[in-house]
Amino acid sequence: MYLKGDKKLIHRWAFYDWANSVYSLVISTAVFPIYYETVTETDSGLVNFLGFEVNNTSLYTYALSLSFLIVAFISPLLSGIADYVGNKRTYMKFFCYFGSLSVMSLFFFKGVETLWVGILFSVLASIGFWGSLVFYNAYLPEVAYSDQQDEASALGFIYGYIGSVILLIFNLSMVMKPEWYGISDPGLAPRISFLTVGIWWMGFAQVTFRRLPYNLHNRKPDKDYIFKGYQELKKVINELKDRPVMLNFLTSFFLYSVGVQSIILLATIYGKTEIGLSTSSLILTIIVIQLVGILGAYLFSRLAKRIGNLTALKITIFIWTAASLSAYYLDKDDPNVQLKFYVISGFIGLVLGAIQTLSRSTYSKLLPEKTLDPTTYFSFFDVTEKIAIVWGTFIFGLAIAVTDSMRLSILLLCLFFVISFIILSMMKKTKYVK
Numbered sequence: 001m002y003l004k005g006d007k008k009l010i011h012r013w014a015f016y017d018w019a020n021s022v023y024s025l026v027i028s029t030a031v032f033p034i035y036y037e038t039v040t041e042t043d044s045g046l047v048n049f050l051g052f053e054v055n056n057t058s059l060y061t062y063a064l065s066l067s068f069l070i071v072a073f074i075s076p077l078l079s080g081i082a083d084y085v086g087n088k089r090t091y092m093k094f095f096c097y098f099g100s101l102s103v104m105s106l107f108f109f110k111g112v113e114t115l116w117v118g119i120l121f122s123v124l125a126s127i128g129f130w131g132s133l134v135f136y137n138a139y140l141p142e143v144a145y146s147d148q149q150d151e152a153s154a155l156g157f158i159y160g161y162i163g164s165v166i167l168l169i170f171n172l173s174m175v176m177k178p179e180w181y182g183i184s185d186p187g188l189a190p191r192i193s194f195l196t197v198g199i200w201w202m203g204f205a206q207v208t209f210r211r212l213p214y215n216l217h218n219r220k221p222d223k224d225y226i227f228k229g230y231q232e233l234k235k236v237i238n239e240l241k242d243r244p245v246m247l248n249f250l251t252s253f254f255l256y257s258v259g260v261q262s263i264i265l266l267a268t269i270y271g272k273t274e275i276g277l278s279t280s281s282l283i284l285t286i287i288v289i290q291l292v293g294i295l296g297a298y299l300f301s302r303l304a305k306r307i308g309n310l311t312a313l314k315i316t317i318f319i320w321t322a323a324s325l326s327a328y329y330l331d332k333d334d335p336n337v338q339l340k341f342y343v344i345s346g347f348i349g350l351v352l353g354a355i356q357t358l359s360r361s362t363y364s365k366l367l368p369e370k371t372l373d374p375t376t377y378f379s380f381f382d383v384t385e386k387i388a389i390v391w392g393t394f395i396f397g398l399a400i401a402v403t404d405s406m407r408l409s410i411l412l413l414c415l416f417f418v419i420s421f422i423i424l425s426m427m428k429k430t431k432y433v434k
Helices: 007-029 031-039 056-085 088-108 112-138 146-176 188-209 225-241 244-275 279-307 309-328 337-366 374-403 407-425
Strands: 046-049 052-055
Touching: 007 031, 007 088, 007 112, 007 146, 007 188, 007 244, 007 279, 031 056, 031 112, 031 146, 031 188, 031 244, 031 279, 046 056, 046 112, 052 056, 052 374, 056 112, 056 244, 056 374, 088 112, 088 188, 112 374, 146 188, 146 279, 146 337, 225 244, 225 374, 244 279, 244 309, 244 337, 244 374, 244 407, 279 309, 279 337, 309 337, 309 407, 337 374, 374 407
Parallel strands: none
Antiparallel strands: 046 052
C-alpha cells in the first residue's frame, strides 16, 4: 500500500483522468454534439419530444442542465455519507460504472425516432461522470501534500488530455473513414465510438481503483449514518460561514465556471451553427485545443509556483474573457473566419486545463488543515461548478429559443468572467494561496 505523497500513488490517482476524460472530449465536446446536431436536424429546427415541439439545440442544452441539477442535488448528500463511512472509493466506482454503461447505451440512439434514447442516456452519462469526480477530487488531499497538489492536479489533466486525444483520433478515423474498418453505414461509426468510450472509461479506471486508499481513517458507521451525512454537511456549511476567503474563492469560481463549462460543452455546436464550420474543421479545432491544453496545464502549474495561484488564475480568466469576446465578433462571411476560429481555440486550449487544474488545487489548499472530511468540502466545490453549468447551459438554451442565435449567450458569458475577475482580485492571500 502506498503512503500519502508517494509518487506512484499520485500517478495512480491521476490516471483516472486518463480513463474518464474520453467522456468529456468524445461525448461532451466532440463526436456526440456533432452527431446529435446532424441526426436531429430538421427544416424548422424543431423536434418533437414528449409531445412538445422544441428547438433541437435548446433541448440538448436543457438536458445538460437537468443532469447537472441532479448531480448538484445528490452529491452533497452522497459525499457527506462517504466521508462519514469512509468509502469514497465505493461511490466513485458506482458512478464510474453507471456513467460508462450509460455512454455505451447511446449506441442505440439512431435519430429523431429514438431521440428519447439520446436525451435519457446523455443525462445519465453526465450524472455518472460528474458524480464520480466528486469523490475523485476529494482524494487529492489524501494522496498528495499541499506542496505537491498543483503538480498532481496538473498531472491528472495532462493524463486526461493525452488519453482522450488518443481515443478521439481513433474514433475520428472511424467516423471519417468508415470503409477502413469495413463499416458501410456512416451512421454506425459514431455509435461505435460511444461504445469505445464506455469500455475505455470502465477499463482504465481499474488502474486507479486498485491503489486508492480505502477507509483511510478507519471509520465504523453507526446505524443512522445516512442522517450523519446530513449532519456533516450542516457542520461544513457552518464552517464555511466563518471562512470568508473560501467563500470568496467559491463565488469567483462559480462565476467563471458558468463561462468555462458552457463553452466546453457547446463550443462545437456554436462553431457549426453560428460560424458554419465543417465537421472536419471542428474536429481539427478540438484536437488543437486538447494538445495545447497539455502545454497550458503544465505551464500554468509551474507559473503558479512563481507568481502564486491567484495571479495565475486571474491571467487565465483574462484570456477566457478576451477569447469569448473575440468569438462573439466572428462573422461567418469573413473569408478568414476559419483561421480566426483556430487562433481563438488555441488560446482557449492554453487556459482550458490551466484554469481547471488551478481551481482544483487552489481550493484544496484552502481546506482546513488536517480536516477529516475533504469529500464534504469538495462537494461544495463540485456543487458550485454544477450549479454554474446549469446556469450556463440554461442561458444558452433560453437565448437560442428566444433569439434563434447563440451570440447573445456568448456576450453574457463574458460578463460572468469580468465579475469573477473582480471578486478574485479582492480575495485575501493565505499561507498556501498567494
